[in-house]
Amino acid sequence: MKKLSKRLQKTKELIIxxxxxxxxxxxxxxxxxxAKFIESTEAHISLNIDPKYADQQLRTTLVLPKGTGKTIRIAILLSEEKIKPEYKKQADIVGSNDLIEKITKGEINFDILLSTPEMMPKLAKLGRILGPKGLMPSPKSGTVTENIEETIEQxxxxxxxxxxxxNGIVHLSFGKSNFSEEDLIENLLAVYQSIEQNKPSxxxxxxxxxxxxxxxxxxSIQINLSDLKKQ
Structure with missing residues (x-):
């Protein structure tokens, strides 16, 4: 059995x-x-669902009211004729076939890839590259869109x-350890409410x-579910 570090032993003693x-x-x-760096704050929620059934799957998006605390690099893939100067000001990377070529070569310098619907067929061949990294655009994740400017802003x-x-467990980050308690609580409640509102049929x-x-x-710190429902 792996021995806990003195730091982790001390923090576990705070949970009575x-x-x-x-x-x-x-x-x-x-x-x-x-830790000696700003940690991410994570939520791990176990749900009474079996995702192997279509009507018990959960996949959606939400906007954390106080943000994620992360600096994200956004890339946009769209046809040449749709590229606008303002997109280049908003996003880190804007491209068309040239961006596809870079991805094919393994040049992935972004955290989120947005794509317009008509470019998705060209991305299909890159599923093996983007899929494992969680970067493949999809309508469910809100990364396939015609409304580029609004999506970047979100x-x-x-x-x-x-x-x-x-296993029916949701894992996500809802902020950073340097957020105020109030901001973390607001983001945490937004997570709970989103999962509740998107309850599979x-x-x-x-x-x-x-x-x-x-x-x-x-x-890990366990939250009383009854108290969450009262918020």
Missing amino acids: ETEYSPKQSVEILKKTAT FKKGKIEYKADR GVKGKYFKKFYICNSMGP
């Missing part, structure tokens, strides 16, 4: 109760951010995509099983 209210959990989350404001894995019985938060280098 089995479950905490959202406010208490975020207070502890801030105290357990003891992602810069804090739009994220999330989905349940094959095939869910039977209890939807949420367990809800944990943690820093990227810290211990």
Whole structure:
């Protein structure tokens, strides 16, 4: 069994109760951010769903009200005639067939790739490159769009995509450890509300099983689901 570091042992000692209210959990989350860098704050939510069934799958997007705390590089793929000067001011990379060639060569200098619908057939051959990195544009993630300017603005404001894995668990980042407690709570509640509002039609019985938060280098803190519902 792997031995815990002294830092992690010390942070785990701060977690006394089995479950905490959202406010208490975020207070502890801030105290357990003891790494030598600004950590991401993560949520891991176990749901009563079986994603192998079409009516129990969960994949959607939300805009975190206080942003992600990350600087993202956005690339736009569209036909030559649709490229506008303002796009080059908004995005980090703007291209057409030339961008496809760069991706083919393994030049991936972006975190999000937006594409117009007519360019998707040309991207199909790059699925093996983009897919494993989670960069393949899709309508469900909001990255296939005709409304380029608005979509860029949403992602810069804090739009994220999330989905349940094959075990019915959602993993996502909802901020950074240097956010204020108030901002983290607001983002956290937005995550809960989004998952609740996008409840798959095939869910039977209890939807949420367990809800944990943690820093990227810290211990897990379980949130009381009843307290979350009251917010």
